[in-house]
Amino acid sequence: MPKNRAAIIGVGETVFRKHHPDKTYVELAQEAAVKALADAGLTMDAIDAVVFSMAPTQFMGVNDADKWAVDSIFAAGKPFLRVHTGGATGGSALHAGYAHVASGMYRAVLVVGADRIAETPDAQHILNLIWDRFYEHDVALNTVTMTALSTHRQMHFHGTTQEQFARVVVRARRNAMKNPHAHLKGIITIDDVMRSPRVAWPYKLFDICPRSSGAAAVVVAHEDIAKEVCSRPAFINGIGAIANTVFMGDRMGPSADTEMSEIPEAAYAGREAYAQAGITDPIRQIQVVELYDPFSSTQFPQLESLNFCKRGEAARLSDEGAFEPGALLTVNPSGGTLCTNPIGVTGLVRVADAALQVMGKAGEAQVPGVRNALATALGGSVQFATCTVLGADSV
Amino acid sequence: MEKTANKSDANVIYGEWNVRYAYSVGKVAGTFFEGLKRKKILAPRCTKSGLSYLPPRAYCERSFEPCDEWAEAGQEGVIEAATIVTAAFENLPPPPYAIAYVRLEGVNTSMINFVQGLDLTDVTAAMARLKPGTPVQVEFVENPEGCITDFHYIVKSVS
Numbered sequence: 001m002p003k004n005r006a007a008i009i010g011v012g013e014t015v016f017r018k019h020h021p022d023k024t025y026v027e028l029a030q031e032a033a034v035k036a037l038a039d040a041g042l043t044m045d046a047i048d049a050v051v052f053s054m055a056p057t058q059f060m061g062v063n064d065a066d067k068w069a070v071d072s073i074f075a076a077g078k079p080f081l082r083v084h085t086g087g088a089t090g091g092s093a094l095h096a097g098y099a100h101v102a103s104g105m106y107r108a109v110l111v112v113g114a115d116r117i118a119e120t121p122d123a124q125h126i127l128n129l130i131w132d133r134f135y136e137h138d139v140a141l142n143t144v145t146m147t148a149l150s151t152h153r154q155m156h157f158h159g160t161t162q163e164q165f166a167r168v169v170v171r172a173r174r175n176a177m178k179n180p181h182a183h184l185k186g187i188i189t190i191d192d193v194m195r196s197p198r199v200a201w202p203y204k205l206f207d208i209c210p211r212s213s214g215a216a217a218v219v220v221a222h223e224d225i226a227k228e229v230c231s232r233p234a235f236i237n238g239i240g241a242i243a244n245t246v247f248m249g250d251r252m253g254p255s256a257d258t259e260m261s262e263i264p265e266a267a268y269a270g271r272e273a274y275a276q277a278g279i280t281d282p283i284r285q286i287q288v289v290e291l292y293d294p295f296s297s298t299q300f301p302q303l304e305s306l307n308f309c310k311r312g313e314a315a316r317l318s319d320e321g322a323f324e325p326g327a328l329l330t331v332n333p334s335g336g337t338l339c340t341n342p343i344g345v346t347g348l349v350r351v352a353d354a355a356l357q358v359m360g361k362a363g364e365a366q367v368p369g370v371r372n373a374l375a376t377a378l379g380g381s382v383q384f385a386t387c388t389v390l391g392a393d394s395v
Numbered sequence: 396m397e398k399t400a401n402k403s404d405a406n407v408i409y410g411e412w413n414v415r416y417a418y419s420v421g422k423v424a425g426t427f428f429e430g431l432k433r434k435k436i437l438a439p440r441c442t443k444s445g446l447s448y449l450p451p452r453a454y455c456e457r458s459f460e461p462c463d464e465w466a467e468a469g470q471e472g473v474i475e476a477a478t479i480v481t482a483a484f485e486n487l488p489p490p491p492y493a494i495a496y497v498r499l500e501g502v503n504t505s506m507i508n509f510v511q512g513l514d515l516t517d518v519t520a521a522m523a524r525l526k527p528g529t530p531v532q533v534e535f536v537e538n539p540e541g542c543i544t545d546f547h548y549i550v551k552s553v554s
Contacts, residue, residue: 021406061410125486133418134428135450138543139494139507140480140487148478149496149507156527199482201522245456249496249505252475255446256504257457260476 002102005223005394007233008355010040016183016214016340016349018118025060026072029114032215033073036110039361040219041229047219048106050075052082053093053113055344055379058126059211060116073112073217086130087143087292089113090216090347091241091377091386097220098236107222114215115344123211130380132246143294144208146248146381148200151297153252153261155202157312158300162202164315165296166193169206169338171318172293175325176335178364179353183212183340193296207296209341216345216352223394234355234373238279238389240272246381263298265385266376267305274307277389279372283308286389288330288357288373290350294337299323302376303331306387326367333357333365347377351388358390426465427451428541436468436533436546438502449499449506469500470533471551477510477525479518491515497531497548509547524550 012035014020020028037043050073057065066082069075083093090113097111117123124142131137154160167190176182188206196205226233242265244258245251251260258264270282279285289308293299300314308329309317317323323331332338334353337346354373356362370392377386420428423439427450430437439462440447441455447466448455455462477495480487493513496505510531515521531548539545 058412061412122485124484128484128487132450133416134420134424135543136507139509140484140492141494141507142484142487144484145478145480145494149476149494152476152478152522152525153527197482198518200478200480201518247450247504249449249475249498249507250456252496252505253498253503 003104004102005235006098006101006220007223007226007230007235007394008218008390009221009226009230009233010036010042010219011352011355011359011361012036012039012217013181013349013352014214015181016212016342018211018213020116020213025062025065025114025116026069028116028213028215029069029112030072032114032217033110033112036112036217036219042108042219044074047078047108047110049079049100049109051093051097051100051109051111052080053090053111053345053348054082055084055086055089055115056126056130058120059123059343060119073110085384086379087294087343088347088377088379088384088386090345090349090351091375091388093348094218094351094388095239095241095386098239101220101222108225109220110217111220111348112215112217113345113348115342116213117211117341117343118213144203145200147295147297148203149248150261150382151202151295154297154301157261158315160300160315162194163190164319165202165207166190167318168296168299169193171324172332172335172338175333175365176339179334180363181214181340182335183210185335185339203295209294209337212340212342214342214345216348218348218352218355232359232392234358234390235392235394236388237391237395238273238275238277239387240269241386242268244383246383248381260382261301262311263301263305263378263382263385265378265383266302266387269385269387270306273387273389277372277391278395279389282306283329286329286372286374287370288333288354288367290334290336290354290373290375291332292337292347292350292377293332294341296338298378299331306374330367333362333367347386350375350377354390358392423451423453431545432539432541434535434539436470436499437465438468440464440466446503447501448504449502466501468502472497472499472531474525474529474531475505475527477522479515479521481518491518493521493525495525495531495548499533508543510550511547512549
């Protein structure tokens with residue numbers, strides 16, 4: 001059990017787009033840090049430690065860019081650590097910041113990061129290089145093909161159709177119109193998704209997230225500070241995380257102890273986070289989820305693993321409109337990862353956008369009456385999962 | 396395209412990384428790759444859990460005991476998952492190509508490789524021939540060199 005309660009008391013995000021020609025990488029991270037501190041009403045003097053959220057640095061092209069960022073994010077003179085769990089990095093970084101405070105070691109922590117995926121045209125080459133050199137690298141695995149393979153099983157088991165995935169994209173891009181930070185946004189149709197160029201079956205171009213540039217930051221503080229300086233903090237009431245085998249071939253077939261297409265890692269991480277946060281009936285207790293969904297097929301298995309509905313039901317509920325803003329469960333009111341994917345901070349953006357909903361600061365995307373919000377992140381070969389439950393009340 | 400480091404125009408500075416490696420293979424992968432040179436697929440097995448692994452590994456990830464024997468895997472198996480890539484990715488093969496996780500006879504896990512010999516002109520039709528459960532067989536290249544691309548899978552013809 002944690003020694004102290006902790007809350008998010010400040011959030012900062014830059015606009016996300018393909019390029020930020022007006023800033024260097026570290027200046028981008030700085031913008032998010034400045035915004036989060038201003039939102040919290042604190043200066044750097046009040047921050048005891050800094051956690052840096054950054055995945056592979058080969059996209060932005062400076063090896064281990066955390067060291068370059070130290071000055072820009074005002075971390076000189078403070079304890080500093082970089083966290084990296086691939087796509088789950090931002091979720092893990094938030095958990096590290098939370099543990100700093102919950103353990104009693106520090107009272108206020110800045111969690112910040114930036115990424116810019118489109119500095120190189122070779123992004124999927126870099127994402128092929130994350131596989132072991134011996135067995136899987138040469139077989140054209142990258143993040144697109146690995147999830148296409150998993151989606152093949154999802155469709156096989158549950159009969160989910162490409163049109164049902166397309167509807168997720170349509171909703172995401174529409175939701176993103178109310179998020180001033182989102183990268184892709186607009187009104188599109190299922191037909192537009194279906195007619196976009198084929199990439200790796202069943203994915204077409206619009207089923208896949210963009211390569212985004214941008215930064216995010218949150219200030220995590222001890223409950224006492226939160227209550228003193230923030231009228232509506234987002235309490236971090238539950239965290240859960242898990243790592244699974246890197247080998248996807250171990251996660252399928254009769255001998256497997258987990259089924260890859262179900263994203264079972266989210267179930268394990270969710271169970272732990274729910275237990276800490278007192279969530280026993282998620283569909284009634286949680287109003288908003290910010291799911292890590294870089295592909296159109298990534299939402300359904302997560303919603304099922306997180307017990308918002310039974311296995312195999314999410315696609316039908318999506319068709320019926322259950323996941324629209326203000327409906328049964330608001331899924332990704334920000335537009336989610338399908339609209340914005342700056343990999344090294346995407347998990348932190350999920351947390352930040354969920355926190356804004358709890359804090360009542362989500363602007364046009366605000367869902368009324370949010371008491372609990374959930375954020376996920378997934379990384380590696382969909383082997384890392386983090387789950388964070390934020391609440392308007394401390395539990 | 397100009398890629399020389401330190402050249403710049405008004406808005407960007409160009410760069411390129413060229414880094415070379417020699418990856419130590421070790422005993423486990425070494426045994427597997429030596430097997431491939433003889434057109435055999437060798438899989439390590441843990442006698443405590445009874446599980447046989449491909450890709451190979453040193454320790455059983457269920458029993459946390461060393462995999463203590465090797466056995467030759469069957470060269471027939473079934474597809475567990477597949478996709479057909481139709482877009483070009485930098486430094487990856489020219490499309491189209493099919494890849495699949497296949498569980499070979501006698502092995503508990505699935506291993507990915509290319510699927511060859513399938514007409515990929517009609518992607519939907521080709522995917523219908525790659526459903527989970529579809530029988531496939533291993534085909535080796537004529538002169539294996541001790542690497543994963545020494546073999547690929549082919550869909551067994553329906554008689």
